[in-house]
Amino acid sequence: MLNHTPADILAAGPDAIAAAFGLTTRNPHPLADELTTAPLSRLAYAAGLAIRPQQPHENDRVVMARGMQSSDFAGLLASASTTLANRRFTAVAEHRAFCATLECRDFKPTEIATTDVDGELPEVGDLHQIALGRVLVGNGATAQLRTFARVLRASRQLIVNDNAGMLADAVENLGTAAARTEAREVYAALESNPTMDDGELAFHADHGNIIASALDGTSLGQGMAALRTMTLVGGNQADLSAAHLVVAADLELAARKLIHEAGLQITVTATGRLATGRWYLLPSHEAAPTIATLRLKGSTQPVLIESWQEHEFDGSSMRARCDTGAVLVARTLIRGGV
Incomplete structure (x- = not known):
């Protein structure tokens, strides 16, 4: 042979x-x-x-x-499957466009804090003493990385018949499942309106980050202005540009039309995981992280597929694992809708 x-x-x-x-x-x-x-x-x-x-x-x-049943064969399948699953994950995980990424050292609860400095940089003349500044910490949250996994079995018949296409489809579906799992965590973190470490809700009228209006040009303008004028923990004005508009499924067409007609450089992401009529306006996560996905320190890909020994199974088994989670890390975003 x-x-x-x-x-x-x-x-x-x-x-x-x-x-x-x-x-x-x-x-x-x-x-x-x-x-x-x-x-x-x-x-x-x-x-x-x-x-x-x-x-x-x-x-x-x-x-x-x-x-x-050998580790050699299972390892070959797992290696290619990891690449394929992560390619699909990337294609499906639209939520990552507006999410920052936080590394966790382990699976224990991790404290996340929002930081700011006390004011802008003062001018310094020649030979003048440079004033001391402070880093202020506030509006923190607690995050915890979790593991989501599933076993994929390639039967003896599939292997003997060389149904590589069928196996590839199953692997891609695992990548899709992992992306949807992480998306579920992200949107749940947004919708839950968690209590931050200062004892106050993430979204509240007192913080100026709620607009109780349906999405239209007026409410979008109010949200953009709020991102500019809201006050940070150090007393500074945020002055943030709106970069992402995240909307419920029923608002997708209206949101895309609104952004296009206004000529705005704002990315629209729609999902069926938000309540009807809900919308969020976020700054770029590079300028001001607000919602973040979690990953284990040292990991390079969201999905890991590895060989999985099942001696009673007639074929080859793999385990797909995704270590992830999501946390709202700051209040510098707008929640809209009625």
């Missing part, structure tokens, strides 16, 4: 599976092209041979079955 050593075939495995999943690789392994017609079955066979040479009483499918 193989014209090359098992080690050579397995070395070509990452590029072969990537190609079968529709992923582009630079400088693919020379043998990867030879595996494109039957990548899953041939790699499972090679993994089985790497464990133990084929015995006289064993047919090819017995060797494949042995390989399917």
